[in-house]
Amino acid sequence: MEDNTVYINAPREHLVDLASKLFNDFTCSFRTCIGIDERPLNGHFSVTHVFTDDRNSLYVLLKTYAEAEAPRIPSITNVVPAADWCEMEAHDLLGIEFVGRDHYRLVLPPEWPEGVYPLRKDVPYDYRPRVRGVSERLSMSTELGVIPIGPYHPALHEPEYFELYVEGERVVDLKYRGFHVHRGIEKLAESRMNYQQINFLAERICGICGFEHSTCYALAVEKAAKLEVPERAQYIRSIVLEVERIHSHLLWLGVAFHFVGYDAGFMHTWRIREKIMYLAELLTGSRKTYGINLVGGVRKDINEEKKQKTLEVLREVSSEFKQLVEVAINVPQVRRRLVGTGTLPKEYAVKLSVEGPVARASGIDKDARRDLPYAAYKYASFKVPVYGEGDNMARALVRVEEILESISIIEQLLDKIPKGPIMLEDFEIPEGRIGVQVVEAPRGGDVHFVMTGRGRPYRWRVRAPTYSNIPALKIMLKDQPLADAPLTIASIDPCFSCTDRVIVVRSDGRIERLG
């Protein structure tokens, strides 16, 4: 036990019981699991399951070792359904076999050669097999109508592929294939970048919530190396994170209005968003991918002039947004399309450990900003909106309320911001330490795991929130009219490039055995 993290070395035979105890009895949320090739260090593979106890602000890490030859670890998917994807990912990338479950290819493309596991340390980072393109079709069912959506643009113009099975107008089943844009950045970072360069790489994981990723990475490294980052830097991080949340939620609302055919609302939401983009540029130097995070602090200070300007912009945005949302939410077509569609009941939401606004709209009261405080959030008081309906309207309203809360958080933090340096001078990052950090991105909890190495992380694992939310789509879309499908897919605010960062495609049709 160290700080707010509990390390448990779980023997293989007790892993399932321990995971079940944590997930089902102690109601911890399951965040992700990380496979590590530790053969150069101790001759074993390892898998670390990350749980968080949100009520007691604790991280719980369950670490299990596997033999170097034919690594086998018991699967926990029977007791923790949410672990499905990350186990498959460890199987694809490291060749760890999970006993007691089916294996299928999730991340790597179907044509990737068997027996090559890219995240093993003996595979070079620039290894490129010849891969032929194959059809996206997942199955050739003739009994049901098959509607392909993608691989381009179903929701937010990113590559992913859904196959909807319909009876008449009603969706009866869904299959998903993603990971088209896996870019292998974890391998890249582990092979040839240094600690400070990875901040900029992490920021490019996502085009919308990039700052969450770079903050999460920096916080994880700082936690691993036990660095005391100046308070002012933490305040600036929190302020910029909230600016990003406002812009992201406004973007989502605009897109949602666009999907239901209310383009006037779309235009006006994005007009308001433009002010936030300008504000972000003023505070950081860039409209997006702010590039101000470093391990040990931030690069750009907020002076008095910028502070006043920020407050002024926020006041304008706040009043304009309130006025607009009241109008837009009451448009009959918006109401009819949002209320009661894409419902995710709470029991499934818990089982799948969904994140962010999707969880909060389904009655799960969790928010990493409050439950696992990081950066400067402990100095601000804010409300976490929770709705019980679990439909698209609830998810929209959660985001609307969060925008207003974010504005209030920024105002509070700007008021309290302490004086001092913004960057830690001279520090060392020792080898072999572990840091895990959850940051509440606009889409939910974003998890970064860092195991430090010489000059660069030995292992860096990123889990974006959409990774947990996509499996919930199957439940949301079931028995819904087809016309609501694009909106429902969009309602989790999917961010496929974030999710895919780890590797590329899956092959056969079996996925999401839940529900």
Place this chain on the structure above:
Amino acid sequence: MKRVFKPVELIVIAGKTGRVTIKYPFEGPLISQEFRGLIVISPEKCIGCGACVNACPPNALEMLESPDKKILRYYIGRCIFCWRCIDVCPVGAIKGTTEFELATNDFLDLYTYITHSRAHCTCGTGGEPVRMRRYVIEKAPIVENYASKCPDCRKKSLINAVSLRKVGFVGEEARTS
């Protein structure tokens, strides 16, 4: 009843806002003074130390080496405009601008080269750039003779110095280390 007419209020909002688009490029672009744009490297000030090359996250700055030249190459196509190079440059040779209209017909316009001639050691191997050596001599209390040698020759001269002195601290240190 009131709710039915609520959507109509959008007209009021739209009327109050007016036109928000600007006629770019006929009007100035909407950027703030804080915007991070193109970097400009001053060939006069650059000493070719390579600090920016180490800091650059996307390898937009690279050091090309030949026996008698060291060339700093900046490729705009890879640049992410993070300005880390500006942070780390010891002589302030890199300046940031708010320039972002970088499209061009000629691919070669995207490259900037800064050529440094190398100082040669007496043994003939090419060492660090001439300007970097001058910078080091200005800043550090070392003699020119020492600074102008290549690492190999420095090692040799130390061994020579040690072997000349049969007694004394230089010899002592060499034996214990």
